Amino acid sequence: MxxxxxxxxxxxxxxxxxxxxxxxxxxxxxxxxxxxxxxxxxxxxxxxSSKNQIIAEILMNEWKLMLRRIDQNTKNTSQIIDKLEIIFNELNYFMINVHGKWFQDHPIENTEEMNVSKLNEKRVLLRNQISEKVLTLVNSYCDMQKSSPETLDICDIISHILISYSNESAGFAKIKPSLCALINQLTTTN
Structure with missing residues (x-):
């Protein structure tokens, strides 16, 4: 049996x-x-089919957990800049302690399931998920039902900034003035 x-x-x-x-x-x-x-x-x-596939799923699970923490923690504050700092801190933790550590200590071999084009597709998907989080925050902050093209562009720029700087040790203080200017731009365009 x-x-x-x-x-x-x-x-x-x-x-x-x-x-x-x-x-x-x-x-x-x-x-x-x-x-x-x-x-x-x-x-x-x-x-x-391989240990790389197992590692990829572990990393995706960690990413999903980070997104849930962002959702939960951004509920506890009303200021949009504080919410963006929460996103930044979660991304920073993921990039340094999960993603960075794994790939620094355990480089994944280049195999069919881990080729560059698939990794780029995954990167775009993950970046879009962060952009959606930022857009949701912006829409609620500006009390908008539908986002203008300018709003979508600004949210995309904010997401790029958050992701780019989360890989560095610079900290949120370095990007806060730029983010505040972008948020201010949102309130004047809408």
Whole structure:
């Protein structure tokens, strides 16, 4: 009788995270992941075709968690600049402590599922998700139902600034005057 497996995918992700912390990316392989999960190697391959695919899903899960924290934490303040600082801080944490650490310590090999064009598509998708968060904040701040093309452009610029500077150690104070000017521009155009 076949073994009834529950939560195998979640187990694979949790075990992979733990193994990377313990032994690093270079020691990671599907066979070891399967052994730690107590499943056959083929079972892991039923869910993931490579360790890179597992890492990519872990990173996406971290990104989704960050987006939920942004939604939750921006509810607790009324000032738009404070909300943008929350987005910046969450992005900064993700870029430095999640994304940056993983790729600095555990570079992913260039494989078919991790090729440059797919990574660029993913980057655009993630940037658009941040732009949508900023647009939602701006729309509620300016009490708008529909965004003008100028508003969409300004939100896109704000998102680019937040993302670009979140990779650096400069801090929010460096970009705050520019963001305030852009927010001021929004209130004069709408």
């Amino acid at each position: 076949p073994k009834n497996l529950t939560n195998v995918k979640e187990d694979i992700l949790a075990v992979t995270r733990q193994m990377i912390k313990e032994t690093g990316y270079s020691e990671l392989n599907i066979r070891n992941i399967a052994a730690r999960c107590g499943v056959a190697t083929g079972t892991v391959y039923n869910y993931y």
